[in-house]
Amino acid sequence: MSIITISRGSYSKGKEVAEKVAQKLNYTCIARDAIIEASKEFNIPEIKLIRAIHDAPSILDKFNYSKEKYLAYLHVTMLEHFQKDNVVYHGLAGHFFIENIPNVLKVRIIADMENRVKLEMARENISEREALRLLKNDDKERRKWCKYIYGIDKWDPTLYDMVIHIKKITVENAVDLICNTVRLEQFRATPESQKALDNMLVAAKVKVLLIDMKPDIEVVAENGTVSIKAKYTQFKDEEMIHKIEEIAKSVPGVRNVEVELFAHLRD
DSSP: OOEEEEEEOTTSSHHHHHHHHHHHHTOEEESHHHHHHHHHHTTOOHHHHHHHHHSOTTHHHHTTOOHHHHHHHHHHHHHHHHHTOSEEEESTTGGGGGTTOTTEEEEEEEEOHHHHHHHHHHHHTOOHHHHHHHHHHHHHHHHHHHHHHHSOOTTOGGGOSEEEEETTBOHHHHHHHHHHHHTSGGGSOOHHHHHHHHHHHHHHHHHHHHTTTOTTOEEEEETTEEEEEEEOOSSSHHHHHHHHHHHHTTSTTOOEEEEEEESSOOO
8 A cells, every 4th residue: 555656767667667566566557647637637738748748848938837837737636646545656756746755665767878779779760879869868858857847856866765777687676676665664555644645635736726826826735724825916915815715615625724925935
């Protein structure tokens, strides 16, 4: 009864590892599905979300979707999956969405550039030089994306519980390592971890509803009470607070709403 996030680069065999782990544990495996769901639920063309993930950060501005909106939409979709427990997520920075949930096993899969180049050459029927250029560019853009969107360096090993190098350790070895590790007591779901996840989802749903009105809003939920922080507008503050409270209370599970206005939110 756990959640596993697998961060991977292209041609690292991370996708294969994730799918085999999910199969062995009988967990749900998600990646692109979450993007499709976010696209449908929030009426954003799927291709725009997919390109936003794989292209440079400026793509968001080109499509008029701010960083805050993108994160808010995807956050809800990902948390709805994670709330169900027994999930393996593979892709960019999945652990970012649940960094404060203790029972999540965070894994990073890496592979040698030499092996990645060979796979790219075979798949695209291109030269070694071109394959190397494409992979380096892909790595650069993914790293830039994580920095811009999440404020993290996905190459930082301290973000993960396990970093597995696919070389001497085979895909099958990696699957066994992950499955054995996730069975440890510290990665099992508890009533406390489930409650924390539930609170995060309520906060995320409230933020999605308020994001157009206040893109810089901060939302925290705990046991039915939602605390909201936002910059003041210097006019009609009481009217805005009333509107925020009304919108927040429309989310199931929200009983009380506390709104605070500040000159500046924290960085």
